[in-house]
Amino acid sequence: MTVKCFEFNMFPVNTYVLSDETNEAVIIDAGCYYDDEQEMLKQYIERNGLTVKHLLNTHLHLDHLFGNAFVARVYGVKPEASADDEFLIPKVKDYCKMFGLGLNEEVPAIGKYLADGDEVIFGNTSLKVLSAPGHSPGSLVYYCEKDSCLFCGDVLFRGSIGRTDLDKGDYKQLINSISNKLFPLPDQTKVYTGHGDATTIGNEKMNNPFFR
Numbered sequence: 001m002t003v004k005c006f007e008f009n010m011f012p013v014n015t016y017v018l019s020d021e022t023n024e025a026v027i028i029d030a031g032c033y034y035d036d037e038q039e040m041l042k043q044y045i046e047r048n049g050l051t052v053k054h055l056l057n058t059h060l061h062l063d064h065l066f067g068n069a070f071v072a073r074v075y076g077v078k079p080e081a082s083a084d085d086e087f088l089i090p091k092v093k094d095y096c097k098m099f100g101l102g103l104n105e106e107v108p109a110i111g112k113y114l115a116d117g118d119e120v121i122f123g124n125t126s127l128k129v130l131s132a133p134g135h136s137p138g139s140l141v142y143y144c145e146k147d148s149c150l151f152c153g154d155v156l157f158r159g160s161i162g163r164t165d166l167d168k169g170d171y172k173q174l175i176n177s178i179s180n181k182l183f184p185l186p187d188q189t190k191v192y193t194g195h196g197d198a199t200t201i202g203n204e205k206m207n208n209p210f211f212r
Contacts, residue, residue: 001019001146001147001149002018002019003017003018004016004017004018004019006031006037006041006044008031008033008034008037008067009031009032009033009034009063009066010099011063011195013029013031013063013194014029014031014192014193014195014196015029015030015041016029016151016192017045018122018125019050019122021123022122022123023049023050024050024051024053024122025045025050025053026054026056026122027041027055027056027077028056028058028151029057029064029065029194030064030066030067030068030070030071031063031064031065032070033067038070041067041071042074052075053122053123054080055071055072055078055079055111056079056080056081056114056127056142057080057085057140057153058139058140058141058142058152058153058155058194059081059138059139059153060081060085060086060089060138061088061136061154062092062095062096064154064194065107066104068108069104069107070105072108072111078108078109078111078112079110079111080110080112080114080120081110081113081138081140082114082115082131085138085139086138087167087168089109091167114129114140115129115131117129120142125144126144126146127142127143128142128144128145129142129143130150131177131181132152132155133173133174134155134169134170134171134173134174134176134177134178135154135155135161135163135166135169136167136168136169137168139154139155139177140153141153141182143185148186148188149189149190149191150190150191151192152192152194153194154193155174155177155178156178156182156191156199156204156208157195157196158196158198158199158203158204159199159204159207159208159209160209160210161174161175161178162174162194183201183204183205183211185201186201187201188200188201189201189202191204
């Protein structure tokens with residue numbers, strides 16, 4: 001599996017395009033806010049001859065869904081996310097105002113609900129959906145066992161964890177999610193985060209100050 005990471009918008013967010021030898025692809029956390037970011041994503045997909053099969057969200061905070069409308073419109077795929085984060089969509093405009101931002105496009109509704117234990121298939125690749133609430137009530141992690149990697153949004157970071165002071169965040173729940181859903185995975189599992197550098201499960205078990 002090929003993993004391409006783009007750093008988009010003012011926050012900034014890691015947007016991932018995953019593809020395999022079939023040229024089928026998924027986009028995780030389409031954060032492209034500006035026109036040039038949208039064009040950059042489009043050019044990568046066209047240049048590599050990819051067919052976008054899924055638009056996945058790890059969670060529905062504004063910075064992770066700025067590009068959902070663009071991707072849905074251009075590639076005909078609807079956002080897939082947890083129903084537990086659906087309450088955040090009507091609040092996106094207000095959150096934008098808090099940061100002095102205009103909403104670039106209306107946020108589309110969730111097209112398919114994902115829950116713990118579901119599988120997302122593209123080409124010859126399977127992503128297992130793990131529910132990991134705490135940063136948001138509907139935070140999801142996408143785990144590829146074959147390639148020993150996961151895409152965790154804002155659940156876990158290199159040397160840190162997601163913030164829990166946002167709407168319906170829960171610190172104890174987040175610690176429990178990481179301890180019981182992520183840390184049992186093999187130590188070599190590469191962790192692609194929602195912001196910043198990638199890490200591994202083993203590194204975070206050993207060095208993350210929240211778990212010492």
